[in-house]
Amino acid sequence: MRPVDREFEITVDGVAVPVVPGQSVGAALHGAGIRSWRRTRREGRPRGLFCGIGVCFDCLVTVNGVPSLRACLTEARPGDRITTENER
Amino acid sequence: MTGTYDLAVVGAGPAGVAGALSACLAGLDVVLIDGATSPGGQYFRGFGAPNRATPGSARFARQWETLTARAAVLLGHRVWAVEHTGDGFAVRCLEGDREERPRTVTARALLFATGAHDRPLPFPGWDLPGVLTAGGAQALLKGDLVVAGRRIVVAGTGPFLLPVATGLARAGADVRGVYEANGRLGLARHPLLTAGRAAEALGYGLGLARHRIPYLGRHAVIEAHGHDALTHVTVARLDAGWRPLATRTVECDTLAYGYGFVPQIELPVQLGCLTRQGTDGAPVVAVDAGMRASVPGVYAAGETTGVGGAPLAEAEGRLAGRAAAADLGRHVPPLPALSRRAARLSAFAAALARAYPVRQGWQDWLRDDTLVCRCEEVPLSAVREAVSLGARDARAVKLLARPGMGWCQGRMCGHVVAALVGDDPEPPRRPIAQPVRLGDLANASPQAPEPPGGPR
Ligand SMILES: Cc1cc2nc3c(=O)[nH]c(=O)nc-3n(C[C@H](O)[C@H](O)[C@H](O)COP(=O)(O)OP(=O)(O)OC[C@H]3O[C@@H](n4cnc5c(N)ncnc54)[C@H](O)[C@@H]3O)c2cc1C
Ligand code: FES
Numbered sequence: 001m002r003p004v005d006r007e008f009e010i011t012v013d014g015v016a017v018p019v020v021p022g023q024s025v026g027a028a029l030h031g032a033g034i035r036s037w038r039r040t041r042r043e044g045r046p047r048g049l050f051c052g053i054g055v056c057f058d059c060l061v062t063v064n065g066v067p068s069l070r071a072c073l074t075e076a077r078p079g080d081r082i083t084t085e086n087e088r
Numbered sequence: 089m090t091g092t093y094d095l096a097v098v099g100a101g102p103a104g105v106a107g108a109l110s111a112c113l114a115g116l117d118v119v120l121i122d123g124a125t126s127p128g129g130q131y132f133r134g135f136g137a138p139n140r141a142t143p144g145s146a147r148f149a150r151q152w153e154t155l156t157a158r159a160a161v162l163l164g165h166r167v168w169a170v171e172h173t174g175d176g177f178a179v180r181c182l183e184g185d186r187e188e189r190p191r192t193v194t195a196r197a198l199l200f201a202t203g204a205h206d207r208p209l210p211f212p213g214w215d216l217p218g219v220l221t222a223g224g225a226q227a228l229l230k231g232d233l234v235v236a237g238r239r240i241v242v243a244g245t246g247p248f249l250l251p252v253a254t255g256l257a258r259a260g261a262d263v264r265g266v267y268e269a270n271g272r273l274g275l276a277r278h279p280l281l282t283a284g285r286a287a288e289a290l291g292y293g294l295g296l297a298r299h300r301i302p303y304l305g306r307h308a309v310i311e312a313h314g315h316d317a318l319t320h321v322t323v324a325r326l327d328a329g330w331r332p333l334a335t336r337t338v339e340c341d342t343l344a345y346g347y348g349f350v351p352q353i354e355l356p357v358q359l360g361c362l363t364r365q366g367t368d369g370a371p372v373v374a375v376d377a378g379m380r381a382s383v384p385g386v387y388a389a390g391e392t393t394g395v396g397g398a399p400l401a402e403a404e405g406r407l408a409g410r411a412a413a414a415d416l417g418r419h420v421p422p423l424p425a426l427s428r429r430a431a432r433l434s435a436f437a438a439a440l441a442r443a444y445p446v447r448q449g450w451q452d453w454l455r456d457d458t459l460v461c462r463c464e465e466v467p468l469s470a471v472r473e474a475v476s477l478g479a480r481d482a483r484a485v486k487l488l489a490r491p492g493m494g495w496c497q498g499r500m501c502g503h504v505v506a507a508l509v510g511d512d513p514e515p516p517r518r519p520i521a522q523p524v525r526l527g528d529l530a531n532a533s534p535q536a537p538e539p540p541g542g543p544r
Contacts, residue, residue: 050215066186
């Protein structure tokens with residue numbers, strides 16, 4: 001592993017998730033075992049990462065209230081608040 | 089400094105960096121633009137990290153260092169459109185991954201080195217969380233240092249599956265198997281050997297053996313199961329046309345799969361560049377020996393001109409950068425060895441594409457309710473219905489059943505719909521290559537001024 005700057009935290013539906021600096025929001029969630037964070041409009045199917053590089057748009061997520069960001073392309077910043085469409 | 093560059097290069101992977109560097113060294117004023125916040129593209133993603141064994145990283149790092157001392161570099165800039173101006177081109181960018189500050193760069197010539205994305209095939213359950221593209225799993229590992237799962241199945245076709253599987257195993261994952269839909273060529277016949285890349289082929293073979301990973305030819309994952317996330321997959325033994333012969337179940341929490349790559353060529357297509365059909369059927373930018381596209385002043389290199397991997401991308405980038413400089417009147421001495429190298433690597437890429445084709449039998453893996461389009465949730469039955477209503481080609485199917493009308497604009501399903509109606513995939517017509525908020529669109533009139541301070 002990369003000798004990195006200090007890890008920081010973001011929250012996902014209020015729960016803290018650790019982030020290695022430079023990681024995308026999607027990678028941090030996936031790495032924390034959160035495989036899906038969105039539901040499809042028609043059938044309510046769960047979605048998370050698929051292509052990993054910004055082309056499939058499956059991974060759309062809300063960060064600090066801003067909706068429809070691609071989680072795989074959005075670099076996590078300390079204190080980011082992620083809200084998912086998962087049931088709590 | 090007027091703010092107009094000689095050459096704008098889009099894409100900071102092996103092709104773009106080599107192209108920008110060659111052009112700079114030949115005397116051009118160059119700007120290199122990439123949407124990612126770090127350089128490297130797909131192959132050299134995270135190249136600066138220690139312990140990364142990506143072959144060629146040290147060389148890429150030197151190129152990058154030399155380049156940044158000589159050229160302007162705009163990372164974190166997504167290009168969403170390109171246009172002709174009177175005497176060159178305007179490149180419309182959005183800066184930042186969330187803020188989206190619009191910025192326009194102008195240049196006399198353009199080099200597109202925008203790479204490719206994975207080519208997934210649909211099958212029942214392919215949209216379950218835990219199912220990832222092979223490139224996506226690789227990107228997580230190389231760029232984010234995240235191992236995609238604990239128990240992972242790797243499937244699809246092509247030699248790219250091997251570094252994905254060995255990389256995941258080395259990082260601690262239990263790789264349950266590599267299922268190659270085409271025949272598993274014995275190492276002795278492997279195209280990597282004929283291309284003089286024996287060490288690479290041997291390395292993957294050893295990696296699979298060390299981690300006791302089964303590597304099976306004529307096998308594919310034809311269904312993914314699980315409630316809200318993947319729990320197991322159905323693996324089928326295939327006939328030569330990829331129709332399933334016998335199936336069994338493999339437990340896993342992650343599937344990393346891919347059936348080759350699709351070049352990302354919407355930007356050159358926006359400018360009217362002609363395309364041709366690549367060896368694997370996907371449209372690629374048509375170029376001459378100097379990587380010149382059909383529109384004067386436009387060049388393309390790397391996967392955009394045909395999927396061929398990082399070494400070919402670099403060679404093509406150098407050819408393109410040198411041609412751009414020569415066309416703008418710089419003295420560029422001929423380098424026949426470079427052209428020979430590109431030709432050799434490109435012949436190798438074509439041999440690989442022929443050895444690992446996508447065969448039509450995958451259509452037998454689908455059921456009526458299998459999603460063809462993930463975004464609009466269009467099942468196979470809706471596509472078939474559109475065809476029965478008289479839709480003769482992919483475009484008509486799209487209008488009737490809406491596959492490819494969602495967020496991804498057909499990037500994931502365009503080739504699938506084309507295959508289902510018996511068409512060849514069409515070049516992508518996407519007036520907007522990246523999502524743009526409406527306000528940014530309104531701001532981007534062709535005369536939009538540079539932000540104060542110019543493009544540097
Ligand atoms: C997800 C993925 C992972 C891969 N991993 C490997 C690997 O580990 N090993 C391997 O041998 N091959 C890998 N490949 C194959 C890869 O295509 C080649 O190895 C090689 O990277 C191609 O080089 P390139 O310069 O043509 O394009 P790339 O390396 O893909 O570089 C293209 C660059 O263009 C940028 N870009 C694209 N569109 C825009 C835009 N509109 N605006 C701004 N920037 C843009 C991208 O951010 C990217 O940095 C991978 C491919 C994919 C899709
Ligand atoms: S995972 Fe495909 S766009 Fe993020």
